[in-house]
Amino acid sequence: MATVQLRWLLPAGVFIALASRVFAQTPLTLSEALTEARAHNATLPVAAFDTAMASAQLRAAQGRLWPTIGIDGDVHGGSPSRYASGDARFQLVAGMPIYDGGRLRAGVRQAQAELAVSAARYHVAARDLDLSVKSWFCQVIALQEEVAFGERGLARLERYIDLINARRASGQPVVGDLLKARVQRDAQAADVAEGRRQLADAMLQLEDLLGRSPEDTLVVAPLPAPGVPGGNPWENSPDVAAAGAARQSALHGVDVLRSERRPHLDLATNVGAEPVIGSSFEAPLNTGRGSGAEVTLSLNWPLWDRGVYGGELATAEHSLEQATQAATVAEHDARLQWNEARTDLSHLYEVVHLRDSSVPTAEDAYLEAESLYRGGAAGALEVLDAYSQWVQAGLDAARARLDYRVAQARVERWGNP
Numbered sequence: 029m030a031t032v033q034l035r036w037l038l039p040a041g042v043f044i045a046l047a048s049r050v051f052a053q054t055p056l057t058l059s060e061a062l063t064e065a066r067a068h069n070a071t072l073p074v075a076a077f078d079t080a081m082a083s084a085q086l087r088a089a090q091g092r093l094w095p096t097i098g099i100d101g102d103v104h105g106g107s108p109s110r111y112a113s114g115d116a117r118f119q120l121v122a123g124m125p126i127y128d129g130g131r132l133r134a135g136v137r138q139a140q141a142e143l144a145v146s147a148a149r150y151h152v153a154a155r156d157l158d159l160s161v162k163s164w165f166c167q168v169i170a171l172q173e174e175v176a177f178g179e180r181g182l183a184r185l186e187r188y189i190d191l192i193n194a195r196r197a198s199g200q201p202v203v204g205d206l207l208k209a210r211v212q213r214d215a216q217a218a219d220v221a222e223g224r225r226q227l228a229d230a231m232l233q234l235e236d237l238l239g240r241s242p243e244d245t246l247v248v249a250p251l252p253a254p255g256v257p258g259g260n261p262w263e264n265s266p267d268v269a270a271a272g273a274a275r276q277s278a279l280h281g282v283d284v285l286r287s288e289r290r291p292h293l294d295l296a297t298n299v300g301a302e303p304v305i306g307s308s309f310e311a312p313l314n315t316g317r318g319s320g321a322e323v324t325l326s327l328n329w330p331l332w333d334r335g336v337y338g339g340e341l342a343t344a345e346h347s348l349e350q351a352t353q354a355a356t357v358a359e360h361d362a363r364l365q366w367n368e369a370r371t372d373l374s375h376l377y378e379v380v381h382l383r384d385s386s387v388p389t390a391e392d393a394y395l396e397a398e399s400l401y402r403g404g405a406a407g408a409l410e411v412l413d414a415y416s417q418w419v420q421a422g423l424d425a426a427r428a429r430l431d432y433r434v435a436q437a438r439v440e441r442w443g444n445p
Contacts (some may be wrong), residue, residue, distance in 0.1 A: 031379035036139075048172055054247070055247045055248060055249035055250075056246065056247065056248050056249060057249045057291050058162065058165050058249070058251065061161055061165055061234070061238060062158055062161055062162075062250070062308050062442060063415040064240075065157055065158075065161045065237050065238050065239070066154065066157070067239075067241025068238060068240070069151070069157055069238070069239050070159055071157070072154060074153075075146075075149055075150040075152075075153040075154075076150060078131070078146040078149065078150070079143070079146040079147050079368040081146070081149050081291075082139070082142045082143040082145070082146040082147075083143055083349055085139050085143075086136070086139040086140060086142075086143050088139075088310075089132070089136045089139040090136055092132050092135065093133070093136065093173055094124070095123065095124035096122065096123050096124065097120070097121070097122045098120075098121050098235075099118075099119070099120060100117070100118075100119045100121045100122070100298070100300075101116070101117050101118040101119060102116070103115075103116040103117075105409075108327060116301075117300065117301070118300050118301055119298040119299065119300030119301075120298060120299045120300060121296065121297070122296070122297050122298070123294060123295060123296035123297070124294070124295055125292065125293070125294050125295075126294060126325075127291065127292065127293040128287060128290075128292050128293075129286075129287035129288070129289070129290025129291065129292060130283060130286075130287045130290070131173075131284055131288065131292075134280050134283035134284045134287060135280075135284055137276075137280040137283070138245075138277050138280035138283075138284060139279035140306065141273050141274075141276040141279075141280055142273075142277050144269070144273035144276070145270055145273040145274050145277055147223065147272050147420075148266045148267075148270035149217055149266075151269070151270075152266045152267055154207050154272055155265075155266055155441050158235070158437075158440070158441065159261060159437050159438065159440075159441040160237055161234070161237050161238070162433070162434075162437035162440075163434050163437055164233045164234040164237060165212055165234060165248060165251075166232055166251065166430050166433040166434055166437070167234075167430065168180045168227065168230045168231060168232045168234055168248050169248060169250065169251055169430075170223070170426050170427060170429065171223055171226055171227040171230055171428035172227060172248075173302070173423075173426040173429075174223045174423055174426050174427075175220060175223040176223055177419070177422040177423065177426065178216060178219055178220040178221055178223055178419070178423075179420070180218060181216055181415070181418070181419045182213065182216050182220060184394075184415070185209065185212060185213045185216060185318055185415065186221040187211070188209060188398060188411065188415075189206065189209050189210065191323040191398075191401075191402060192205050192206045192209055192408075193206065203410075205407075205408035205410070208408050208409070208412060209408065209412065211271040212412050212415065212416075216302045216419065231246060234246065234248075244442040251433065254376075254377060254380050254429060254432045254433065254436075257439035261366065261443060261444060262362045262363050262365070262366035262367075262442050262443055262444070263444070264444045265362045265366070265442055265443065265444065266413045267358050267361070267362050267442075268358050268359050268362050269354040270358070271351075271354050271357075271358035271359070272355050274351050274354065274355070274359075275348070275351040275352050275354070275355045277351070278344070278348040278350075278351040278352075279348055279351075281344050281347065281348070282341070282344045282348050284344075284349075285337075285340055285341045285344045288330065288337060289330060289337055290329075291328070291329035291367060291429050292327070292328045292329070292404075293325070293326070293327055293328075294326045295323075295324070296323075296326070297321065297322065297323045297324070298321070299320075299321045300319065301319035301320075312327075322367075342380065362442055364440040365438065365441075366439065366443060368378075368438075369435050369436075369438035369439045369441075369442060370439055372431070372435040372438075373432065373435040373436055373439055376428065376431050376432040376435055377432065379431075379432070380425075380427050380428045380429055380432050381423050383421070383425035383428040383429075384425050384428075384429075386421045386424075386425070386427050387418075387419075387421045387422050388418050390414075390420075390421040390422075391418050391421075393414045393417065393418065394411070394414040394415050394417070394418040396414075397410050397411045397414035397415075398411055398414075
């Protein structure tokens with residue numbers, strides 16, 4: 029009975045292994061790769077932590093606008109009692125600013141701007157990640173096309189070598205032709221091997237961006253043919269938004285510094301008891317020993333500090349000027365990057381179609397040269413030259429499609445969401 033069960037279990041295990049392998053090799057589309065990278069990439073959460081910290085700082089800045097409530101108390105004593113009589117203090121203390129020159133509200137606005145900065149920088153990091161994934165995904169596709177085309181060329185060249193061997197067997201003096209074809213074949217085989225090496229490296233880069241282990245089986249789905257160029261303008265790219273928010277933060281930082289020179293008025297109150305140990309003496313207010321309540325209204329108005337305030341204010345104003353100039357630079361850079369990518373895209377669209385149309389023409393030229401060689405009307409150099417032109421046309425077409433897709437990814441990177 030155990031033997032029968034084992035005979036049934038073995039095919040089942042093989043089937044499960046094969047099924048899991050097929051499932052693991054399900055082609056991954058570009059949109060799926062982008063989603064997977066957003067979820068599992070190791071570097072993107074670093075930018076997310078900045079946003080979380082900025083959100084917490086905003087909550088803290090908003091909380092400073094509200095009253096504070098706490099408990100305060102102490103116990104002390106000494107000897108002799110006429111020098112330090114033993115007493116204790118226990119109070120419920122509340123306080124809030126009445127007027128602070130706008131410092132707290134400017135701080136809230138600054139924290140809001142910092143949150144906008146971190147959120148925009150997160151979008152920048154996400155856009156950069158998308159660009160890297162798209163670039164390596166397209167690189168993998170292009171290298172797969174190059175390797176497949178090179179292997180197809182090798183197979184075609186092997187058939188040509190078989191033709192030469194057949195002519196040699198019939199007694200024709202074609203040893204030189206055979207040697208030339210073998211040199212071409214070995215060179216082509218080396219190019220295919222180099223393409224496989226580059227493909228393996230590109231796969232590792234893509235797997236790392238996706239947060240996958242190198243041991244995982246990754247199969248990418250083919251991309252559609254390049255379409256008509258498009259893309260949104262650059263004005264609202266996250267880079268421009270981040271620079272603009274940083275300028276707003278610096279502007280509110282100046283407001284915070286200027287508020288330090290205005291008068292500050294604070295209200296504090298406490299309710300508690302301060303009895304003398306061993307005594308029942310009580311007072312109506314908590315200004316001495318006893319129990320009661322106390323209200324304090326304090327004024328603080330800095331007038332002179334020998335350059336401290338002036339230096340800090342000048343630093344904040346210079347930071348504002350720097351952030352304003354950085355925002356201008358960010359706008360220029362985003363506009364330049366988008367226009368360069370858009371210009372490349374419009375020209376590469378034509379290049380792709382020209383390269384793709386040259387491949388079948390070059391293949392026909394090679395087949396014609398091989399046919400003429402078969403009939404004795406062409407030499408080996410003509411065949412190998414036509415072969416090289418055909419292989420080069422195929423590689424150029426694959427690289428043109430890669431350049432187009434990378435340019436398209438750059439347009440999306442620097443354009444509007």
